[in-house]
Amino acid sequence: MSGRLYDLSPRLTQALAVFPGDVPLSREEMLSVPRGDPVTLSALRATAHLGSHVDAPCHTEAGGVGVDELALDRFLGPCRLLAVPAQRGGRILPTTVERRLGGAPLPPRLLLATGTAPDPERWNGDFAFLDPALADWLAGRGVRLVGVDTPSVDPSDSKELPAHAALVRRDVTILEGLRLAGIPEGVYELIALPLRLVGFDASPVRAILRAP
């Protein structure tokens, strides 16, 4: 277990883009060592969907569980990184994933690199999104977590959020906002633990791929 680590999390700063109207990160410094206080102490405020994050079922479903109730084993273990080059605003279909996979083994975690939201500090709403039919395709092959390099698995202007709904229905956990550019495709160990935020609709994660 000494393989190279790939950091999939964008830097969390005030400049990090969030959904239009959502709350960007800010830091309020209560105490400061340079100013003569005994400690530096700060408070943060931000959307729970900050940078690389997991969506909880309650984000989109009435009665869905909060992020604290997601099983930890989802976020740890064998994971395939797959490039699915897409057009801006393109739809990722099961056939696209199947073709790109080419019969390679599929562990219970799959990260899809679309390349359609390239700059974490510059919002573009025309990122690629998942066809809701992918939920059945993934769940049918034992996938329990899917991650994307975009702010959402649904189009940015979607109100129905059909991919979120389908994935929640099939109990496939959603990771969003990953940085996947430049990482070779293949099978890795994923480490992407959410905070134990009780009842929250999401949690930031520090997402890492460890090469074998």
Ligand SMILES: [Zn+2]
């Ligand atoms: Zn989401």
